[in-house]
Amino acid sequence: MSSSSSPLRIGFVMLHTSPLDVPGTKDAGGMNVVVRAQAEALARAGHEVRIFTRRSDPAPPDQVELRPGLTVVHLAAGPARLLAKGEHESVMERFGELLEVELQREPVDLLHAEHWFSGIAALPAARRAGVPLVQSYHSIAAPVDSPLTDGERPESPGRLAGERRLAHEADLVIAVSEAERRTVLERLGGDEDRVRVVPLGVDTELFHPCATRDCMEDRDWLSSGGRPEAIVVGRLHPLKGFDLAIDAVAAIDAERRPALRIVGAPPPDGDDYVRALHDAVARHGMLRTTAFDGALRRSDLAERIRRAAVMLVPSHSETFGLVALEAAASGVPVIARAAGGLREAVLDGETGMLIGSGSGTGAEDADDPTVWAAAIDRLLGDAELRERMGAAARDHALARSWDASAARLAGVYREALGR
Template structure:
């Protein structure tokens, strides 16, 4: 008997727990990015499959209603956990026990069929609730503390207990959904065996991100290079700026960060501008600041090459969005980009923190229009075949059904991190 036989044709009641990343949030802030989009799109795609989805996220402002309908089949519930104000996600850990207690109270009378937590703190809160109610729990990390600590070292602001808590969540949940193969290797190194993990990548809206549609206006330069995302050191914009002297005739458009009116106050933007001045390319580097979501696809279509030169990337949605728009990508060979970018089919992969390698890869594509066109065509086909939200939702549903079919499953209760008062 299959799991689908067990539930018949009835819709599942699915709880998505995303403690800091609300699907209602405006994107572009320090803690608002890919996870917000992922949760919103996954919820919508699961609803399209006939399921009822509720997203639980922390109340981060006064006056927010308890429940906000996002669309047919998807509700967002604001959980009171800590003060109703914006708090950096790295400071939210002390409030996760309260978050979990609220979930347990609500689910006591309205239990979901399956709980899917997103990010490690959501996993801790969810573990607290499901251990009391014996509900199945699936978890997606989105980013791992081991990777962040390795790359950011003393600049890592994560709580000291993060890695131990992540392991606790991985052992305590029924199933882990990793977004790429590199994450499976990281989990294995943490002691979480690969047989507890399914790989389901992030998705992309192939109707919004398409080669067909308006392109943003270009300037006077012969070629446009585009980098889009948070303007923080780990995203590697300094590598792109440093490569620019080797790419005559190309402009670099850096999209993201604070609103345009606050760019002058941003320390990373000031650092990058100083770097560009020192290299003599300031006239070819432009910062737009944050842009509206509907402007992203036209910007991607306007570029000759999209750059994704991050030091590390737990998954990286920008390469997929660029490929969906038919634009070739030059990305660092890290994290999820090892899965998404096919070299040489859809773009090029280069070592991180290597502006010479980045410049060589970009120069080769700029000098060969036929290669750029071929990469763009192949990129679109790759996204359609692997990364559309319909496919991602079906794969996620299959994980849920597999967990339900295998119940009751052994689950470890939250242990040391809760018991010692670390949280």
């Protein structure tokens, strides 16, 4: 067993998505950002980290070194192509077998599974290797007949049972927010003594307030009557509420209506929703003032965010809402649904506004585009309020770092080893 100061050998398990994928493409999203950032911080701290992921493309080598101490390992479970999310349940068993072979060849001190696919695949391998399994969910499924605010739909038959099993059989469960912790306890029947909250960090060097000449020109343009920009970021999936963002902006009087920038790409089975979004933009007469950027590299995303006047996060459900914290680091106020961890990512009335049980709105207002429109109009019409919230948001983000998040994570790992 490792001492309290010796480096750890850590295996992250990411079956259905790769840390090499660009967030906003395929099934890559906040989970990819979190895992890669924490893994890099752990490697910087001297730990040896491997991320095991399914090969979805024949081109990359079996192992890719991202930095000293951090390697991505591709396991050939299933066809070497992109799978719809629900198809991954069929490759879990094979992935677990290949993972076990890797652990025999090069042991780890513990495994950290990301999402339920990974946890169920890794559980037998961890038990046979005699190492602890730590589980993160990132999102927790809700029954198919429940509202979207309860969370994602179970995209494959075993998800509801699999998540509950992991809540009882993983050595420790890690939540990213108090909201997710409550969901693990109440919906999955988790043991309070075995659930730990590890706060997320944010890269405050990459995501920073606008200070370039371009930004000064933006401010001059706005002060002379130019159209400000609202931005919404994420996978183009109904859970993220992009349709509500479009309807909300459309509900603002055309003379004051901001431009809308939509950043992200659909998951493999999301084409119908994307068509509906484009149709909504056309129906509202917003073709000239709406941009669909697709998925962006992190540096380009950071540039887009800091040049926006406001970020909208209308997600029906979020375990935390990392993109809201990235906007905060950029000095951009956020208008978000008062759902899940967004209540922790956005300080209502200080760093932004929460719609639905926040900022003077009730739960019945959360899906009303006119309520969102009023909040957007108010914020964009009050430069002093916007600047005050932006400054408070930056301060809020500066209190978080990925190194601190990784240090807390390493503490949880040592606790699991001590059990």
